[in-house]
Amino acid sequence: MDKEDRISYLPRNVIDHIFELLPVEDVARTSILSTKWRYIWAMLPNLVLDDLFCNKLASRSQYVFGQTIDKILLQHIGDIVKFDLDMSRVQQSPCPDIDRWILYATRNGVKKLKLNMPKCSTYKLPSYIFNCPTLTKLKLFNCATKLPKSFRGFQSLTTLLLGKVTFVSTTEVCVINAPLLVNLTLMDCNGTQYFNIVSAGLKSLCFRDSHSNIDLSCFMICKKLTYLYLEVGNYSTPAERLTLEKFLLSLTTLEVLTLCSLELELLSAGAVPKGLPFTLNCLWHLHLGVNFNHIGQTYYALELIKSSPNLSKLEIWVSDSCDSAEVVLKYIDAPTYLDQPLNKLKDVTVHYFTGSKTELFFIKLLLARTPSLVRMSIDPCGSLEEWKIAIELMRFPRASPKAELFYLTNVD
Amino acid sequence: MVKLKSNDDKEFEVEEAAVIQSEMIKNMIEDGCATSVIPLPNIDSKTLIKVIEYLNKHINMGKAAETGEEDDLKEFDEQFVNMGWEELFDVIMAANYLNIHELMELCCQSAADRLKNKSVRAVREMLKITNDLTEEEEQEIINDAPWAFEGPEIDDTVN
Numbered sequence: 180m181d182k183e184d185r186i187s188y189l190p191r192n193v194i195d196h197i198f199e200l201l202p203v204e205d206v207a208r209t210s211i212l213s214t215k216w217r218y219i220w221a222m223l224p225n226l227v228l229d230d231l232f233c234n235k236l237a238s239r240s241q242y243v244f245g246q247t248i249d250k251i252l253l254q255h256i257g258d259i260v261k262f263d264l265d266m267s268r269v270q271q272s273p274c275p276d277i278d279r280w281i282l283y284a285t286r287n288g289v290k291k292l293k294l295n296m297p298k299c300s301t302y303k304l305p306s307y308i309f310n311c312p313t314l315t316k317l318k319l320f321n322c323a324t325k326l327p328k329s330f331r332g333f334q335s336l337t338t339l340l341l342g343k344v345t346f347v348s349t350t351e352v353c354v355i356n357a358p359l360l361v362n363l364t365l366m367d368c369n370g371t372q373y374f375n376i377v378s379a380g381l382k383s384l385c386f387r388d389s390h391s392n393i394d395l396s397c398f399m400i401c402k403k404l405t406y407l408y409l410e411v412g413n414y415s416t417p418a419e420r421l422t423l424e425k426f427l428l429s430l431t432t433l434e435v436l437t438l439c440s441l442e443l444e445l446l447s448a449g450a451v452p453k454g455l456p457f458t459l460n461c462l463w464h465l466h467l468g469v470n471f472n473h474i475g476q477t478y479y480a481l482e483l484i485k486s487s488p489n490l491s492k493l494e495i496w497v498s499d500s501c502d503s504a505e506v507v508l509k510y511i512d513a514p515t516y517l518d519q520p521l522n523k524l525k526d527v528t529v530h531y532f533t534g535s536k537t538e539l540f541f542i543k544l545l546l547a548r549t550p551s552l553v554r555m556s557i558d559p560c561g562s563l564e565e566w567k568i569a570i571e572l573m574r575f576p577r578a579s580p581k582a583e584l585f586y587l588t589n590v591d
Numbered sequence: 592m593v594k595l596k597s598n599d600d601k602e603f604e605v606e607e608a609a610v611i612q613s614e615m616i617k618n619m620i621e622d623g624c625a626t627s628v629i630p631l632p633n634i635d636s637k638t639l640i641k642v643i644e645y646l647n648k649h650i651n652m653g654k655a656a657e658t659g660e661e662d663d664l665k666e667f668d669e670q671f672v673n674m675g676w677e678e679l680f681d682v683i684m685a686a687n688y689l690n691i692h693e694l695m696e697l698c699c700q701s702a703a704d705r706l707k708n709k710s711v712r713a714v715r716e717m718l719k720i721t722n723d724l725t726e727e728e729e730q731e732i733i734n735d736a737p738w739a740f741e742g743p744e745i746d747d748t749v750n
Contacts, residue, residue, distance in 0.1 A: 186676075189684070190687060205739075211732045217732065
């Protein structure tokens with residue numbers, strides 16, 4: 180072995196690993212290093228064509244873009260394990276070509292497929308995607324789909340991420356069977372009411388900015404759920420409130436929870452709750468969007484904190500707050516409210532802090548009841564009368580001798 | 592404590608909490624195969640010292656986020672990969688063999704950073720690769736993927 184030329188003798192998995200971290204141009208250029216290197220790039224199992232690359236080619240012409248990707252796939256040797264195509268910045272996308280590329284990937288053992296179409300694209304996914312048993316990770320952005328009637332589900336899929344995907348209406352609700360699914364994320368999707376995803380092994384569920392609701396009751400079989408992010412905001416009926424509450428009640432293994440202001444509003448039904456029907460024993464990280472003008476939300480947030488005995492990290496996103504919320508102030512300033520100390524809480528951050536009395540009293544309450552607090556961070560919304568706020572904050576008694584107060588000011 | 596032996600017969604004692612970042616050794620311990628010295632025939636003592644230094648620093652990494660030690664670790668990592676190509680490949684080979692995921696990520700990222708945007712001439716020189724292609728073959732390769740060889744941003748310096 181030529182002792183000097185070490186990289187040529189690294190195991191293939193190591194070379195693949197390094198190449199995966201490089202732009203595709205750099206990797207393709209290695210084919211000219213020497214005879215030994217000529218086909219390494221063509222045999223690379225991971226093909227990542229990122230937005231910079233696609234945009235650079237497409238800005239010359241659609242023809243150049245189409246031809247180049249065709250040629251890359253034609254020259255490829257062996258399986259394509261990972262295929263990423265990010266056209267999010269391409270102005271016009273060559274739709275028929277994309278169908279062909281997806282077909283090629285699905286016929287060559289693709290496991291991880293990521294397709295990012297231009298924003299506002301109406302690209303309709305070809306059915307090959309639903310007939311690809313090798314898929315383990317599928318990420319799709321800005322496209323439309325109609326689930327085929329014969330669709331049996333994704334047998335190997337572990338991760339499904341859909342962003343701005345529109346499901347075309349169907350007469351029946353399609354049940355997608357994905358027995359191995361662990362992570363499910365739906366962002367900004369339309370038509371989510373036309374399908375249900377069934378997977379008892381789900382660990383992470385994220386559902387945000389949706390234009391249509393999803394039936395949470397079908398996730399109650401997920402006994403292993405550890406991460407939940409809910410930001411829906413289309414609820415209205417008491418039945419939906421009950422479903423959401425029942426769902427939270429079923430999540431005994433939850434570790435990280437995010438609920439937004441509208442979820443809190445729904446759960447509290449606008450009233451002051453008297454204790455919650457569930458305890459989140461495993462929860463250690465809680466994110467809450469709170470409108471401090473609403474007594475129901477403010478109180479539900481406190482109830483959730485009280486019902487999470489192992490909470491160590493709390494993040495509050497202030498969605499609105501003003502000084503005139505007298506009713507809220509009256510309740511929150513009662514020192515007896517948090518009767519039990521929050522022994523595990525170490526780190527609190529208040530984002531979009533507006534400096535209102537309600538927020539200040541909320542912070543005062545937390546400082547008084549958190550004996551192990553290490554860090555209280557205040558992330559202000561714009562520039563406030565910092566001196567006044569600082570003077571207030573300094574006065575609040577702290578239960579923890581170690582607690583440090585951070586006021587995060589914007590550098591710009 | 593777990594005892595490791597390099598291929599030049601030097602023994603090192605490492606805390607179990609540190610050494611289990613290696614999937615390989617973790618499995619050996621779980622299977623009860625780590626009662627005496629573990630010989631590592633692919634790793635020399637110079638490389639093993641570097642690997643142990645990394646393992647000791649990254650002990651209980653999960654807790655770093657809680658205690659605000661992330662910046663400290665980041666600085667350590669930056670210093671750690673400040674080494675020559677030869678040494679970097681030795682550590683990568685060791686991390687690959689011992690299956691230490693984070694160390695592998697760190698070193699591969701460093702290798703990628705050094706290669707990013709570099710010209711063919713610069714890469715050949717850095718990695719001491721001898722070009723044995725004919726001119727016709729080179730032209731063929733360029734014709735196959737012309738987009739990879741154009742652009743003013745390609746960097747011809749060697750580091």
